[in-house]
Amino acid sequence: MSLTNEEVKKIAHLARLRVNEDDLPTYAGNLSGILALVEQMNNVDTQGIVPMAHPQDASQRLRDDVVSENDQRERFQAIAPQTEAGLYLVPKVIE
Amino acid sequence: MEWESVIGLEIHAQLATSSKIFSGASTAYGAVPNTQACAVDLGMPGVLPVLNQKAVLMAAKFGIAVEAEIARRSVFARKNYFYPDLPKGYQISQFELPVVGKGKLDVMLEDGSTKTIGITRAHLEEDAGKSLHEDFHGMTGIDLNRAGTPLLEIVSEPDIRSAKEAVAYMKKIHSMVRYLEICDGNMQEGSFRCDANVSVRPKGQKEFGTRAEIKNLNSFRFVERAINHEIERQIDLIEGGDKVVQETRLYDSDKGETRSMRSKEEANDYRYFPDPDLLPLEITEEMLESVRATMPELPDGKRQRFVSEYDLNEYDATVLTASRELADFYEATLRFSDADPKLVANWVMGEFSAALNNDAIEIADSPVNPEMLGGMLTRITDNTISGKIAKEVFEAMWAGEGAADDIIEKKGLKQITDSGAIEAMIDEIIANNPQQLEQFRAGKEKLFGFFVGQAMKASGGKANPAQVNDILKRKLKG
Numbered sequence: 085m086s087l088t089n090e091e092v093k094k095i096a097h098l099a100r101l102r103v104n105e106d107d108l109p110t111y112a113g114n115l116s117g118i119l120a121l122v123e124q125m126n127n128v129d130t131q132g133i134v135p136m137a138h139p140q141d142a143s144q145r146l147r148d149d150v151v152s153e154n155d156q157r158e159r160f161q162a163i164a165p166q167t168e169a170g171l172y173l174v175p176k177v178i179e
Numbered sequence: 180m181e182w183e184s185v186i187g188l189e190i191h192a193q194l195a196t197s198s199k200i201f202s203g204a205s206t207a208y209g210a211v212p213n214t215q216a217c218a219v220d221l222g223m224p225g226v227l228p229v230l231n232q233k234a235v236l237m238a239a240k241f242g243i244a245v246e247a248e249i250a251r252r253s254v255f256a257r258k259n260y261f262y263p264d265l266p267k268g269y270q271i272s273q274f275e276l277p278v279v280g281k282g283k284l285d286v287m288l289e290d291g292s293t294k295t296i297g298i299t300r301a302h303l304e305e306d307a308g309k310s311l312h313e314d315f316h317g318m319t320g321i322d323l324n325r326a327g328t329p330l331l332e333i334v335s336e337p338d339i340r341s342a343k344e345a346v347a348y349m350k351k352i353h354s355m356v357r358y359l360e361i362c363d364g365n366m367q368e369g370s371f372r373c374d375a376n377v378s379v380r381p382k383g384q385k386e387f388g389t390r391a392e393i394k395n396l397n398s399f400r401f402v403e404r405a406i407n408h409e410i411e412r413q414i415d416l417i418e419g420g421d422k423v424v425q426e427t428r429l430y431d432s433d434k435g436e437t438r439s440m441r442s443k444e445e446a447n448d449y450r451y452f453p454d455p456d457l458l459p460l461e462i463t464e465e466m467l468e469s470v471r472a473t474m475p476e477l478p479d480g481k482r483q484r485f486v487s488e489y490d491l492n493e494y495d496a497t498v499l500t501a502s503r504e505l506a507d508f509y510e511a512t513l514r515f516s517d518a519d520p521k522l523v524a525n526w527v528m529g530e531f532s533a534a535l536n537n538d539a540i541e542i543a544d545s546p547v548n549p550e551m552l553g554g555m556l557t558r559i560t561d562n563t564i565s566g567k568i569a570k571e572v573f574e575a576m577w578a579g580e581g582a583a584d585d586i587i588e589k590k591g592l593k594q595i596t597d598s599g600a601i602e603a604m605i606d607e608i609i610a611n612n613p614q615q616l617e618q619f620r621a622g623k624e625k626l627f628g629f630f631v632g633q634a635m636k637a638s639g640g641k642a643n644p645a646q647v648n649d650i651l652k653r654k655l656k657g
Contacts, residue, residue, distance in 0.1 A: 094448075098259070098448055098450065100261055137254075137453075137458055137459045138458055142458055143252075143458050143459055143460065143461035144230050144255075144457055144458040144459060144460045144461065145229065145230075145458075146229075146230050146231070146232035146235060147203070147229045147230065147231060147232060148232060148233075149196045149197050149198050149231050149232065149233035149234070150197065150198060150203065151197050151198045151203055151204070151205045152198070152203030153198075153202060153203040153204040153205075153215075153217035155214040155215070156217070156218075157213045157214050157216070160213070160216075160218075160221060160223075161213070166318070168315055168320065169212065169320070170211055170212035170213050170214070170322075171212050171213065171311060171315070171320030171321055171322055172213065172263075172320070172321040172323070173315050173316075173318040173319070173320055173321070174263040174318060174319050174321055175318060175319070176312075176317055176318055176319050177262070177263055177310060177312075177319050
């Protein structure tokens, strides 16, 4: 599978990455190479094999429903670019 | 042309856990902004999500209630999009393998018929934070207290055919999650909300039309209005020669209309993939057993039992079992009284529910408890008071004037059942109204009501109505 420049542009946009128009062919080539590598796995017969999530066949550990975190807002907000009235401020977003 | 609408709902129910789905921060509503947003909720580097067991059990409980398959193994996925109320840049949700599979729910429609609505799936996910668009010097304020609150997203099949059906289905799910005690159902606080997928097609056509998704419906009334508006909009478009565009629309409750939310180039492309931070979720037989052991009686079972055990009609049983609180109140009142179940039903659905509505309060805050109401209904049954006087007693109880017996005693409301006294009173009324008596005997039978009214008035409403009727019938014949 090989990606077009347009597809690379779309992927970059979805990931909010700014890509120079001139670099598009390079990225398209590199990404297509990765996809080609992965594609080789299509040749393996995986019928009847359960996908592996963890080498030791572990499953998700669960925690009890207990409140264990206390308020550390001041410390978090000390590293935020802008806050007001306890809120994090971000560039205006309107739907 | 005759059109048919096709509707599917996605209901988001906040699960009533104390802590968040992947962190130990509190989920309590209404806290000071960002005081319940911990490092995990903020998406700080290096943090790892750890799944809340109670949220999993609550999802399983819902699955059992709608007769769905509970996935023994389900997977969490990342749904990728950028929005400031979602600091990680993705929402942890479930995609290919949700925890609850196909199920179904019977919904009673307005005409009394029952319709089965299919449930496609229900999956666990985390809620996002809140954006406040008031003016912060041209910026948006973000409160992440809600970020990470567990949600159960319940997706219906496109089985719904009208706005009214959609509301009936949503109300049933609402009642169900409250029966199960997995969601408080508080729509004002956003604990229970819904998106609607709406399309129209010519009646008889098999293929679905292009659908629009309406977001942000947080009341039953808005669901009905928004869907009806959207159906009309789509029919107008098609009949005018245009096409419906697949898009997300937002319901504006002030204007009563929907408007387009996202432009085309922003078309949803969430690039789901399994979250490498979370292993597959396994639900063991032991866990399922523990859930089954806590299953309460569900609305449908309770309704049927009310019909068979208390001899109520379907309508009464449906109203009384719509919420667990009301059903419990009814049964408790029954236990505290010697009254007929139908009489108790009439009072719980009538005066009691009306009083709650009037004061806009919940059953838990009612000034009249089952013991008080039951005590009063016993006094109707043993003829101490009439149904009419009971309303006066009820109002006094509601106002905090004490138990029924005290009020009856203090206000002298005891019913007059002494037939001699009633007869004397009626004789006097007949003597004072010779004209009406003559007309009645001439065949104007409607005047019977006039005499009953006079008798009740003369006794201050306290004469036993059945006795008044009997005696009047006898005396008026002459």
